[in-house]
Amino acid sequence: MNRNLKAALAVVAMAAGCFAGAAHADYPDRPIHMVVPYPPGGTNDKLIRILGDHLNKELKQPIVVENRAGAATAIGAQYVERSAPDGYTVLAGSASTFFVNPLVRKDVTYSLARDFKTVAIIAEAPMAFLANPNSPYKSMKDIIRAAQKSPGKVMYATGGTGTSMHLVSEGFAANAGIHLQHVPYQGDAPAMLALIRGDVPLMTEVVSGAAAMVKAGQARPLAVGTAQRLPLWPDVPTVGEATGMQNFIAWTWWSLQVPKATPDAAVDKLRKAVYRVLDEPSFQAAFKQDGLIFTVPRSAKEIQDFLAQEGERWSALYKTVLANGGIKP
Incomplete structure (x- = not known):
């Protein structure tokens, strides 16, 4: 390879790196799609729509909510898993999506650890x-x-x-x-x-x-x-x-996930915006009568530890249920 060609390739590489850095710095520069893997009308749908309204103001970009229900959230999860890893397609995940569904359903092919990055734990919700x-x-x-x-x-x-x-x-x-x-x-x-x-x-x-x-x-x-x-x-x-x-x-919880290869810069920016919204009194006031808990794990390490504990909790419960014959493996 001659010296001029090497120099030209170096310039191209530097330009590409600068462009990628600028692209991440400008994130988001177009609408973000949040995929709710449930039908409209449930708490999760309400939570994401109100969160989206507030994020719109934080990020200065529209948040488009899409309902892709079916297979106990697996359809929506698989859609996001296969989406471009650019931070513009976000899954409204849950304990059901990542720790119950894969245990109960044989047709679930995705894995939280292998296929997704967790942006945030949004809320915890007691059951009745x-x-x-x-x-x-x-x-x-x-x-x-x-x-x-x-x-x-x-x-x-x-x-x-x-x-x-x-x-x-x-x-x-x-x-x-x-x-x-x-x-x-x-x-x-x-x-x-x-x-x-x-x-x-x-x-x-x-x-x-x-x-x-x-x-x-x-x-x-x-x-x-x-x-x-x-x-x-x-x-x-x-x-x-x-x-x-x-x-x-x-109790259960709801979260936001993106495809695994999504740049960390985009994940960090979205995470910080989400937690600013969760701290807003006007956001929390919308759920005053819903019993939701917004004191959730926030740093990447806290989220990782939380998800590890949750994996163990749901796995132990599943084994108890199997022993009783309540769910067939």
Whole structure:
């Protein structure tokens, strides 16, 4: 290779490096698409849309929310996994997406560690066990007694097979030594509608997704999956109080992920913008009646440690459920 050609290639390489650096520095310079792997109307959808409105002001670019529901979030996750790793396609992930779905569904091909970078943990959400007000179930012990009398006949709804609510429900059944009948729906909103109509007598849902229906008298909360009672529902017992299962905790979380090869500069800029939004009183005020928790892991190390612990927690619960026969491997 002659000296002139080497010099020319060096100039091209330097120019490319400068261009890439400038591109990262300018991020974002066009709309960001946030993929919600659930149907419209659920808490996760509300959370991302309100977050997007605030990020629009922070980043000075439109945030376009796309609902790509199906396969208990796997369809949306796989779409983002295969997208360009440039920071402009972001997944609204969850515990269901990365720690429950891969355990329960054989058709899930993605991996959190291999295929994604986590931008942020957005919120944690306690779960609640709900009953239709006209059903005979007025306590968790009512459910246990009915299931002991008629194994596999007591029905409960969730937003789909492979969701965190599905695994938590079967975890409760395993700890109680009973068997329930799971009725999966295509998302939390249709499952809640089925509960309200009386198509199913029971449902497991995040508190934020149930709060409005409980307030309207359309759903009866039997217990919450937290260590202490919630200020939002001070009269509703914890699962520990209601059943004696003192160590049974039921909660989930929502997050933002991008394809693995997304530049760190874009991830860092988006992460900082997200956490500025989470600290805004006006943002938190939108969820005052939803029971969401925004004191979440924030640094890259905290997020990594949190996800490692969550992987262990959900794996242990899955093994308990398998031993009870609540989910078939």
